[in-house]
Amino acid sequence: MSVEDKTGDRVIVTADARLAIPPRRTRLQSAWRLLKTAPPTAWFGLIVVGLYLLIAILAPLLAPYGEADVVGDQYAPWDSQFLLGTDQLGRDMLSRLIYGARNTISIAVLTTALSFTIGGFLGLTAAVIGGWVDQLLARAVDILMAIPQLIFALVLLLIFGSSIINLILIIAVLDSTRVFRLSRAVSMNVVVQDFVEAARLQGEKLVWITTREVLPNILPPLIAEFGLRFCFVFLTIAALSFLGLAFSRPPPTGARWCARTPP
Amino acid sequence: MSAILKTIGQRLGLGLITLFVVSVIIFAAIAMLPGDYARSKLGQAATPETVAAFEHEIGLDRPPISRYLTWIGGVVTGDFGNSFAGVGGLAGGSTRTVVSLIAPRLRNTLFLAAFAAIVAVPLSLALGLLAALHRNGIFDRVVNVVTLASISVPEFFVAYVLMLFLAVKFQIFPSLADVSPDTPFLERITLCALPAMTLVLVIVAHMMRMTRAAIINLLASPYIETARLKGVSPSRVIVHHALPNAWAPIVTVIAVNLAYLVVGVVVVEVVFVYPGIGQLMIDSVSTRDVPVVQGCALIFGATYIFLNLLADIVAIVTNPRLLHRR
Numbered sequence: 001m002s003v004e005d006k007t008g009d010r011v012i013v014t015a016d017a018r019l020a021i022p023p024r025r026t027r028l029q030s031a032w033r034l035l036k037t038a039p040p041t042a043w044f045g046l047i048v049v050g051l052y053l054l055i056a057i058l059a060p061l062l063a064p065y066g067e068a069d070v071v072g073d074q075y076a077p078w079d080s081q082f083l084l085g086t087d088q089l090g091r092d093m094l095s096r097l098i099y100g101a102r103n104t105i106s107i108a109v110l111t112t113a114l115s116f117t118i119g120g121f122l123g124l125t126a127a128v129i130g131g132w133v134d135q136l137l138a139r140a141v142d143i144l145m146a147i148p149q150l151i152f153a154l155v156l157l158l159i160f161g162s163s164i165i166n167l168i169l170i171i172a173v174l175d176s177t178r179v180f181r182l183s184r185a186v187s188m189n190v191v192v193q194d195f196v197e198a199a200r201l202q203g204e205k206l207v208w209i210t211t212r213e214v215l216p217n218i219l220p221p222l223i224a225e226f227g228l229r230f231c232f233v234f235l236t237i238a239a240l241s242f243l244g245l246a247f248s249r250p251p252p253t254g255a256r257w258c259a260r261t262p263p
Numbered sequence: 264m265s266a267i268l269k270t271i272g273q274r275l276g277l278g279l280i281t282l283f284v285v286s287v288i289i290f291a292a293i294a295m296l297p298g299d300y301a302r303s304k305l306g307q308a309a310t311p312e313t314v315a316a317f318e319h320e321i322g323l324d325r326p327p328i329s330r331y332l333t334w335i336g337g338v339v340t341g342d343f344g345n346s347f348a349g350v351g352g353l354a355g356g357s358t359r360t361v362v363s364l365i366a367p368r369l370r371n372t373l374f375l376a377a378f379a380a381i382v383a384v385p386l387s388l389a390l391g392l393l394a395a396l397h398r399n400g401i402f403d404r405v406v407n408v409v410t411l412a413s414i415s416v417p418e419f420f421v422a423y424v425l426m427l428f429l430a431v432k433f434q435i436f437p438s439l440a441d442v443s444p445d446t447p448f449l450e451r452i453t454l455c456a457l458p459a460m461t462l463v464l465v466i467v468a469h470m471m472r473m474t475r476a477a478i479i480n481l482l483a484s485p486y487i488e489t490a491r492l493k494g495v496s497p498s499r500v501i502v503h504h505a506l507p508n509a510w511a512p513i514v515t516v517i518a519v520n521l522a523y524l525v526v527g528v529v530v531v532e533v534v535f536v537y538p539g540i541g542q543l544m545i546d547s548v549s550t551r552d553v554p555v556v557q558g559c560a561l562i563f564g565a566t567y568i569f570l571n572l573l574a575d576i577v578a579i580v581t582n583p584r585l586l587h588r589r
């Protein structure tokens with residue numbers, strides 16, 4: 001094997017020199033390199049998200065008391081025993097808060113994931129198939145979006161009753177309309193490109209075109225949107241549980257706790 | 264001009280169709296109620312006759328389409344039906360019409376929303392203009408951070424923080440907005456100050472950012488450059504040269520945010536125990552009073568659609584490029 005060196009002369013690269021070339025970076029290493037160049041705001045976000053995740057996962061270890069244990073007097077003030085005081089039944093507020101974070105985060109993650117599965121899939125399909133399927137879905141979504149989300153959620157909760165599963169399904173379906181719009185718009189741009197045309201001519205099936213040609217190209221904007229939609233879902237759940245309508249027998253969520261303890 | 268009228272007509276038609284579909288969806292609430300709704304409402308001891316009588320009373324024994332037609336026919340003539348609470352004297356009470364429940368509360372809600380809008384719109388325009396004028400300066404950054412923070416937290420949190428500081432710590436405003444129909448105007452304003460302030464904080468951010476973005480977007484165009492080279496002062500460039508062309512996006516955002524007031528109002532009313540339509544809706548959802556929920560939802564939906572329609576129309580009228588879209 002020979003390469004040209006700086007002076008232009010051909011030199012023989014010996015086996016020893018080739019060994020000096022560092023091995024290909026693993027995925028983990030390149031992720032770390034990327035992280036090192038991330039701006040401080042991104043780091044701040046990562047740390048906050050990481051902290052929340054830790055609290056949610058380690059809730060039973062971090063919380064000083066159980067989430068439903070009555071451990072002290074009603075409305076005890078902040079002291080060394082109860083860092084954030086107690087609620088109207090004498091349960092430790094800090095523990096309730098930690099478990100509440102866990103509940104709300106897990107419900108919001110599930111809801112957003114479901115919403116992206118429904119919305120992303122339908123948007124992608126609408127863009128790839130086109131024609132009347134696309135028109136039908138797009139108009140249906142337009143109409144669903146014409147009703148204010150919170151009001152719609154209230155009506156649906158009235159019909160189906162309040163439970164965690166209903167809550168997740170209702171918010172996921174309502175929120176998927178927004179995801180549908182995005183994934184359809186992004187897919188539209190990809191579908192008209194040459195490589196998709198080539199795949200069609202090659203005789204690839206619909207499933208192949210959607211999953212292998214279009215999906216990888218629309219993932220980055222969808223993932224960026226995931227974070228944003230998660231926040232909105234979180235706020236919707238907070239609003240509903242604040243109103244006391246999200247769960248028939250409320251587990252602690254941050255917002256519910258807020259509602260029952262006026263300043 | 265006729266092209267504009269035609270487009271507006273089309274939009275209005277679309278809005279009406281949307282409203283119709285929305286009414287069908289809202290009506291489906293009653294049609295899709297679980298079969299034993301009457302029984303669960305009347306309790307375990309109800310005889311089959313009472314259940315049948317109750318179902319007849321609220322119309323559950325008729326086919327959905329005929330019920331929908333009766334309902335929508337009533338709605339068009341201003342009759343939203345009767346509240347389930349105390350139907351036919353079964354619960355010992357007298358029947359109240361949905362309209363008699365909604366009307367006084369709708370007035371309260373509109374008052375609150377108008378109050379919030381009157382404060383929020385000029386405020387956000389002024390803040391947006393100032394931020395655009397001093398962009399990337401300290402003022403811009405501070406306003407940006409504060410407004411971002413205020414949209415990132417839920418409405419009820421903003422409401423409680425305001426209540427804690429302005430009503431409990433410093434007793435400037437009352438913490439509960441319990442107005443009655445004969446409250447004098449000035450007292451009503453004081454009572455509504457905190458709820459209105461909450462709503463303002465929630466919607467100002469979006470409008471202000473949009474104003475700023477629309478203006479900064481224009482500042483890059485050549486005609487602004489010319490004005491600047493002519494020696495026009497920066498504030499005059501923004502107010503006289505950039506602002507007229509930025510109206511379309513700004514007005515759109517204002518209309519969208521007013522529509523958002525409709526939703527925000529539900530939570531805020533509950534926090535301040537304000538007797539508005541949002542609170543009525545929440546109460547009715549928890550007591551499963553279907554006709555009242557339907558009425559409220561329809562009013563909310565119609566307002567929302569109307570304001571979005573308005574945003575659309577304003578955007579079309581002020582932008583010839585949207586009119587002659589291919």
